[in-house]
Amino acid sequence: MRWSALRWFVVVVAVVMLQGNSAKAAPRPRNEDMFRELLKLDQMYSSIARPRINHTQLKKEFQEKYKSRVTKLLNTLLSGGNLIKAINSWAVPVLTYSFGIVKWSVTDLDELDRLTRRLLTKFRHLHTNSSVIRLYLPRRRGGRGLLNIKNQCLNQEASLRRKLLTNRDPLITAVAREDAGYTPLSLGCSVRSGPVQAEMGPKVQRAINMLRLQELDRLYADRARPR
Structure with missing residues (x-):
């Protein structure tokens, strides 16, 4: 070494x-x-030597804690808008603390988003035929404003990766060079082949364009159109 x-x-x-x-x-x-x-x-x-992080066990604990908090909020009498704000500010941060440390796969993140939608449907806060796109659109663009967990994770990992790779500290540079997939950021691969860009998911405008293609959601697409 x-x-x-x-x-x-x-x-x-x-x-x-x-x-x-x-x-x-x-x-x-x-x-x-x-x-x-x-x-x-x-x-x-x-x-x-320190014990290796048990990513599987940690992910299970984070999922259970997140589900517990969302369920508690759904059992309240909060209105639709306040409920979404409460989920964004109290339930989602349970997961965001792990982004960049615990290895979340895209499949895991998609499953968390599906879990949220299932719970919303179970407690009659989301219709089974409602548009998924509109659920994640900002409220000012005609959506409901729920945070997309996959996009949150990918954005945070990209931000951490960019911050560490642009740091000129020799110690951080040396450790980043040795990170060959040991962390979710995979800094060693980024050092050798250039910064790794995360897939940010659909942008707001792209989501609105997709929404316009759905006949049942034209009303909301018109409301989301910039004034």
Whole structure:
């Protein structure tokens, strides 16, 4: 491992020494020799190693928490507009904290969006034949304003990826170069082949154009037309 990349672990891990259940500050290593003296070779990897993230278990916990919050909101007497605002501000953030850390596949994200629509339909806040496009359009454009979870995840991952790849800090650059698919951002692939652009999903105007093609939704498409 390169010293620049190793130094990242020094700063994060080797500045404290664990003794039993207590921790005390340790002298900060300034070079590789000091680091090896602080953590002997036979202890280095056991000291640095951390359990891998169980993405499957975490996704299940996030899904259950999200479903629980949406269900609680649907059991209230909130009006349609206030209900959507409540879901956007109280239920969706449960998931957004995990974006860029937990590996969400497009299939997982689509399933979360379907789960939301099923719950809305179950509690009679969404008709089975209602337009899915209109559900996610902003209210000012004639939609209902519900946040699309897949777009939220892809946008946040793209933003984090862009921010880290443009950072000139040598430590972040070294760690990004070693990220060969270990995180959802896959920074190592981006460094070697240029920034990876996320699929942002349909834009608002494209969604409105698709909405106009649906005969039953012409009324809402006309309302969504810019004034």
